[in-house]
Every structure is written in C-alpha cells, then in structure tokens.
Amino acid sequence: MLEPNWAAAAVVWQLTELQGLLPVFEPASPEARALSELLFWVSILCAAILLLVGVLIVDAVIRYRGREGDLDPPAKTASYKVEIAWTAAPVVLLAIIFGFTLRTMGLVNPDPPRNATPEVVIRGHQWWWEATYPASGVVTANEIHIPVGRMVLARIESADVVHDFWAANLARKIDMIPGRENFVWLQADTAGTYLGRCAEYCGTQHAHMHFLVIAQEDSTFAAWQASQLERPAAPSGTLATQGLAIFSEKACLSCHSFGGTGGNAAPDLTHLASRRTIAAATLTNTPANLARWLRNPGAIKPGATMPNFQLHDGEIAALVAYLSGLR
Amino acid sequence: MLDWASTVDHKKIGILYMLTALVFFVIGGLEALAMRIQLSRPNNTFLGPETYNQLFTMHGTTMIFLVGMPLLIGLAIYLVPLMIGARDMAFPRLNAFGYWLIPFGGLLIYFSFFATGASTAGWFSYPPLSLRNYTLGNGPFGNVGGVDYWSIGLLIVGVGSVASAINLIATILLLRAPGMGFGRMPLFCWLIFVTAALILIAIPALNAALVMLFFDRRFGTAFFDPTGGGSPLLWQNFFWIFGHPEVYILILPAFAIISEVIPVFARKPIYGYEFVAGSGVSIGLFGLFVWAHHMFAAGLSQGVTIWFGAASMLIAVPTGVKIFNWIGTLWGGSLRFRTPLLFALAFILQFTVGGLSGIVFATIALDWQLTDTYFVVAHLHYVLFGGTVFAVFAGTYYWFPKFTGRMLSERLGRWHLWLAVIGLNATFFVQHMLGVMGMPRRVYTYGDFPGWALANGISTVGAVILGSSIVVFLWNMYVSLRHGDIAGDNPWDAWTLEWATTSPPQPENFDTVPPVLGRRPLYELTAQRESANRRQSVGRGQEIVL
Numbered sequence: 093m094l095e096p097n098w099a100a101a102a103v104v105w106q107l108t109e110l111q112g113l114l115p116v117f118e119p120a121s122p123e124a125r126a127l128s129e130l131l132f133w134v135s136i137l138c139a140a141i142l143l144l145v146g147v148l149i150v151d152a153v154i155r156y157r158g159r160e161g162d163l164d165p166p167a168k169t170a171s172y173k174v175e176i177a178w179t180a181a182p183v184v185l186l187a188i189i190f191g192f193t194l195r196t197m198g199l200v201n202p203d204p205p206r207n208a209t210p211e212v213v214i215r216g217h218q219w220w221w222e223a224t225y226p227a228s229g230v231v232t233a234n235e236i237h238i239p240v241g242r243m244v245l246a247r248i249e250s251a252d253v254v255h256d257f258w259a260a261n262l263a264r265k266i267d268m269i270p271g272r273e274n275f276v277w278l279q280a281d282t283a284g285t286y287l288g289r290c291a292e293y294c295g296t297q298h299a300h301m302h303f304l305v306i307a308q309e310d311s312t313f314a315a316w317q318a319s320q321l322e323r324p325a326a327p328s329g330t331l332a333t334q335g336l337a338i339f340s341e342k343a344c345l346s347c348h349s350f351g352g353t354g355g356n357a358a359p360d361l362t363h364l365a366s367r368r369t370i371a372a373a374t375l376t377n378t379p380a381n382l383a384r385w386l387r388n389p390g391a392i393k394p395g396a397t398m399p400n401f402q403l404h405d406g407e408i409a410a411l412v413a414y415l416s417g418l419r
Numbered sequence: 420m421l422d423w424a425s426t427v428d429h430k431k432i433g434i435l436y437m438l439t440a441l442v443f444f445v446i447g448g449l450e451a452l453a454m455r456i457q458l459s460r461p462n463n464t465f466l467g468p469e470t471y472n473q474l475f476t477m478h479g480t481t482m483i484f485l486v487g488m489p490l491l492i493g494l495a496i497y498l499v500p501l502m503i504g505a506r507d508m509a510f511p512r513l514n515a516f517g518y519w520l521i522p523f524g525g526l527l528i529y530f531s532f533f534a535t536g537a538s539t540a541g542w543f544s545y546p547p548l549s550l551r552n553y554t555l556g557n558g559p560f561g562n563v564g565g566v567d568y569w570s571i572g573l574l575i576v577g578v579g580s581v582a583s584a585i586n587l588i589a590t591i592l593l594l595r596a597p598g599m600g601f602g603r604m605p606l607f608c609w610l611i612f613v614t615a616a617l618i619l620i621a622i623p624a625l626n627a628a629l630v631m632l633f634f635d636r637r638f639g640t641a642f643f644d645p646t647g648g649g650s651p652l653l654w655q656n657f658f659w660i661f662g663h664p665e666v667y668i669l670i671l672p673a674f675a676i677i678s679e680v681i682p683v684f685a686r687k688p689i690y691g692y693e694f695v696a697g698s699g700v701s702i703g704l705f706g707l708f709v710w711a712h713h714m715f716a717a718g719l720s721q722g723v724t725i726w727f728g729a730a731s732m733l734i735a736v737p738t739g740v741k742i743f744n745w746i747g748t749l750w751g752g753s754l755r756f757r758t759p760l761l762f763a764l765a766f767i768l769q770f771t772v773g774g775l776s777g778i779v780f781a782t783i784a785l786d787w788q789l790t791d792t793y794f795v796v797a798h799l800h801y802v803l804f805g806g807t808v809f810a811v812f813a814g815t816y817y818w819f820p821k822f823t824g825r826m827l828s829e830r831l832g833r834w835h836l837w838l839a840v841i842g843l844n845a846t847f848f849v850q851h852m853l854g855v856m857g858m859p860r861r862v863y864t865y866g867d868f869p870g871w872a873l874a875n876g877i878s879t880v881g882a883v884i885l886g887s888s889i890v891v892f893l894w895n896m897y898v899s900l901r902h903g904d905i906a907g908d909n910p911w912d913a914w915t916l917e918w919a920t921t922s923p924p925q926p927e928n929f930d931t932v933p934p935v936l937g938r939r940p941l942y943e944l945t946a947q948r949e950s951a952n953r954r955q956s957v958g959r960g961q962e963i964v965l
Binding site: 103104105106107108111112113114115116117126127130131134135138141142145146148149152153156157158159160162163164165166167168170174175178179182183186189190192193194196197200201203218248252253254256258260264265266267269270271272274275289290291292293294295296297298299394395 | 461462467468469472539541545547548553645646650651652685686687688690691692693694714716717718721724725728729732733735736739740742743744746747749750751752753754755756764767768771772775776778779782783784785787788789790791792854855856857859860861862863864865866867868869870
C-alpha cells in the first residue's frame, strides 16, 4: 500500500533456537519460577470455573428443552440465600488468589534498598538496548551480562519512547518510560544465554528489538568486564586499516560511540566483534551479516535510524574487516 | 434520502448508527484479516511495518470508537424509547447531532490514510511515540501526521458520544410511561442507563487528553513530552481513566441484550432482577477505579499497584453474579432454541473465557509476565467478540423482526452461529498459548520460534472462518429483508413494550401506551385481560392462553 518495495527487503530472523517453546513456563530464576507456578495454579482454577459454567449450561440445555406450544413454566423469585452464596464464594476464591499474588509480588519485585546503586543500567532506544555498568564503566549494547546465582539490580530507562524490558525466563516485564527510572531484579540460576525482547509497542521496528541476557559465573563475568574495559588492538592488515579510515571518513562516531567518545544514538562499537548478534539480536554477528547490514540497514530493519551510506563493495569489505577485529 | 439525512426520529437515527457501525465493522474486519495474513507464517512479507502498524492502529480505533460504541448506542437509541413507552428521545435534535458527528469523525480519521498515512501510534497512542518527533507526517498536506487526524477525529466522535449519553440519561429519567418505576424498568434500560453514565464520566477524560496531545503536537506545549518536562505517564493515566470504563461501556449493553433475550426464550422472568440491575451498577462504579491495571508494568509503587489489583479482582464478583443469574433463568425454564438464545448461550461461555483470563491479569504478578503479549489479544477478543459482538448477534436475531417487520432465516442463523463459534475459538484460543510462548503484541512479523508458526497458522485459518461467518450474517440480513417471513407485532411472544406496537413501529411508536402493571407489561396485560374476561386464572404464571 504505502511501501511498494518492502517485499524485496525481507529478512529471515536468526537465533530463534535461543528460545524454548514456552518461555513463561520455562523459568531460569527463582523470580520467574514463582511467576510460573502462580500462573499454573491460576490457570487450573480458571479452567475449573469454565468447566463448571459449561456443565451448568449444558445441563440446562438438556434438561429444560421446551417445545413450541408448551405452557410457560412457573416464574421463580430469586432466593436471597442463593444470591448471597454466589456472591460470597467468588469473593473468598479471589481473596485467596490475591493472597498468593501478594506473596509472589514480594518474591519477584521487592523494593530495592534506599539509595541502592544499580549494577547495570539498561536504556531502551528505538530499536536497540544500551547497557552500562556504573561500577566498572563498561558500556555495551543488546547484550546484558550478569553474574549467576544472585539478584542483580538493574535500573531501567528510555532514551526516546516507551519500551518494555522483558526476559521471560528470568524476570518480570518492566516498562522503560522516558523521564522515569524504573528498576527490575535480574537473576539466573545457571550460566547461559537467554533471549529477551521489547514488549511495549515502540514504533516501526518494535518487532525487531530483541536482546540477550548472558549469565556468567563470577570469574567469567569479571573477565568479561576486564576485557570490555581494554581498548581493542589497532587494526592489523591493510584492509582493516582501510576500514578504519572509512569509519572516520563516514563519521560513524556522530551516532555510535567508541572507547568512551562519540554519539549515543546508536550502539557502542568498541567491542562489536565480541558480541553474538547485530541489529538488536536480529542477525548473528558474522562478517557476511555485517556486510548485509552495512549495504542497506533498511533492508534488514525497514525504518531503522541508520542511513544507507551507499557504500560500494570495497568499502564494505574494508569496514567488515575493521569491525570484525574489534574484540 | 433527504428524509434519512434530516430525520430526528430515534428509530431512523438508531438504524443510521447501526448501519454506520456495520460499514466500519466490515472495514475493521478486513484490516484484521490483512494483519492475520501477514502473521500467518514467520518472516512474511505481505505487509511492511508501516502498513501493518497503521492497520493495527486503525483496527483498534475503528472497532472501539466507530463500531462498538455507535452500534450499542444506536441499539439503545432505537430501543430505549420503545421499551419505556416514550414517543421519542428527550432531545431529538441533539440525537441527530450526536449521530452525525460519528460518521464525520470517522471519515476524518480514515482520510488520514490518503492524506499522510494513518496513525502508527496504536489506538492507545502513547506519547512520546505519538508526539511529532516520532510520528510526523510528510504527505501532500505538509507535516500534518496521522496522529493529528486521529486526535481531532476522535474528539469529534467523543463529543457525539457524550451528547448521546446525556440524551439517554434524560430519556430514561423523564420519559418513562406511567407505572414504569425504576423497579419495573426493563433490565436493558437499567444497564443502558449505567452505560450512559459511564460514557458521561469517562469520555471527557479522553477528550481532554486528545486536546492536550494535539496541543503538544501542533502548538509546542509539553503535557506529555518528557523533553519539555511533561509526563508520558500522565497520558497513560488519562487514557485509561477513559479506557477501562470504556470496556464496560462496550460490555454492559451486551449484558443488557442478554438479560432481555434469555428470559424470553426460557419463557420465564429473569432470575434475580434486582441482582442483575444492582451488579450492573456496581460494575459501573468499580469500573471507574481500576484503570491503572493497564499500567502494572509501568513501575508504579507497590501500594498503588496493589490497590488497583484488588479493585480489578473485585469486578469479577458482580460479573459472576450476572452469569449465575442468567444460568438461574435457564434452569427450570422451557428453552426455545431459536438463534437469539443460541447466540446468548454462546455469549455466556465465550464471555466467561474472557472474564477468567481477565482474572489472570488482575493477578498483578501474572500481568507482569503476560501483559503486552498475545495473551492480552486473546483476552480482549473473547470479551469484545465472544462477549459484545455475540450479544449483538443475539440482539440482531431478536430485534431484526421489530426493526424491519421480517424474520431472519433460522437456517442461515445456525450457519452463522457455528462458523462464528468455531472461527472465534480457532482464532483466539491459540493466542493464549502464543502469549505464554512469548509472542508480544503489535509486531508486524516474527521469527520462526518454536511453535509460533503453527499457532499463528491456526489463528489465521480461524480468522478466515470468522470472516465467513460475517458474510453469512450479512447475506442473511440481505435476503431476509426481502424474503423473510413476516414477523407481526410480537413474533417471540415477548413481554416488553417494544413488542406492543407494529413491526416496524409507526413514527410515533404507540397509538396508546399500554398500562405498565409490572416488569413484564405485555404478560401482565394478557393475564389481566384473561382473568377479567374469562375468570379462569389458574395461578400466577400459568394462565392458559387460548
């Protein structure tokens, strides 16, 4: 209708194997487990009530079938006892559910201690995620590394519109609202990679706004932080050096940041090659995919804010060589 | 034509409302089908993101504001004066004014498709996405965006809704026939009265917010713009102060229809009249204080969250009371399985599914997992399609003879019913699963995640079946209007006053309004005549009609 050439711009999602069949029922943290169990029991209860209503209706349909010409049955006035019973019974049932939800809320979302500093700050952008670690100064994008086995306090913010941070196996959903600081507790039982996604509609590419949570043992996590703080080695080889020149010439740093300088409208690139995905977990981070992205970002994510720089093949190859070296 | 354009007759205006809603229903339904085709398989390219985002924005906006409200308001405007024995609405000219705002507001919103592209901000239009930095137009009319058309169009529609609400309230308060106290008023009128009161309270909150949004976009104010010190959360509060009562504005009239249909086809008065009316009033009252349950993921304080969670759960109680009273009416009845009753039974079951998934969302901690997933899409469609639309189907089969003088075909009615039931459940039941599988709402495409392709495929097939049920319904109305059996005044042997006049009713409604001796005026009238003429009364409720 309004996007005639869109069909040519199709992209096939990668990394779908990172997700199980029922993330909400596949908890990987005590918080998510509490949510999962509550959902299980409430679902059973709801199914039972539906069955009850169904049986009552089917029973009436079978027992009280009338024929045209039958006399009208006698009118019945309502019994106050019956009315009170079917008002009171749901109240009791709901009070029980509500008690359990209060308990679960306490487990999943305890208020953080006053003046607690978050271990990680996660900031939503159209359509990617920025993660910073205030204690160490590490900055990364679309990958949130956490240590396993304990609750990690994350501050949740937005740079533009409302997003929602949702890692279903690990934690509750939490909105990212500009001008407002929210928090969420992240936790993972075991080391591993978990898929998360934006759950609040945030514009054109809401569909392609995923992230990875990478839970690591303490020592691995510390090593990761240390490696992220080092500057990557200078480009080696002519192609990569050429790539660095194009990187400067095209002013990539007016949006992207690198080693603490540059813009903040696009993901930090300092250690791009150490990351598993590009384009907010849409594609695996391979040289071929990097080249696809650089050739035309809008072909992967129509409406993406990164412009098409009309790079020719040589430039793309050089840039890919340079970026692939940023470990 | 001029006759219809200039009419102030509540019956013609009611028909205009319902026909307008029907046209928009078909448009909104086609939008939904286009979306389901796009989502039928992973990585599909039938629609691009901009088009898809326009379609889901317009589908929601259309179905809520241009279908649900005008359809139910139109039905109420047609029926309420007849049911209470009045000649017309209290303010007939205001009535016409209120109606004409709806199509013009709707046309303005739809004009945006051609001017600049429709709004892509969603029917909920959360700022900052709905502010000009993110949704500015670049069409032939300069930088006017779809959201600008959307906000002004909805403001016009909203003013029309408020006018009709005032009119309905005044009509019910002032124009009831002699003898019809509030305790004898049909439950339809009771629940419409509550609905009108909710419209009067809720819609102005939206209207005010729309003006603020428009000012933010066009005149540089910053009510909702965080870069100017405004609060995006403020819009969310305004929107849901309107938006949750809106749900009850759309479902209470459905309860109203069902509360009329079930007794007539069970051949016995409603069980617990006072409780059905009273629970309607309490749903209306509670409904004003639950809006923040749409914002449980927004990080509100624990205290606020718990308060709104508790209030939301409480609403399940009066809703349950209604369902039990309807079943109580069926029990001990002599059920006549005509299409209106079949749709009413389907309504009870399908609405119960939607009500129960509503409890899941009121369980705050579960909302934290399931909000903004396809579980919500499933929930709201069970409420609004399995609930509201099924009730409207029941009401259409019931009152079409009164509106037109002809019966709808029972045979086509059954086809319609079964296709609708199968289609609804195929489309939406799997969407509960999709929510638990992690599929968020409002995505124009998705990857081949485990199970998603199958569930979405089933859902799309279901949508096509559901669409075919609508085709059968439209065909039924078309042929029955020409060749349907002649209805007569009272084909269902019903008891409320609209059946005391001709079908369709004459312009002034009644020659003489029958005396209102109880809650079922025509029944009591027959009873009185019988006992006077024949002195053969066998006892209350068992008169032999010869």
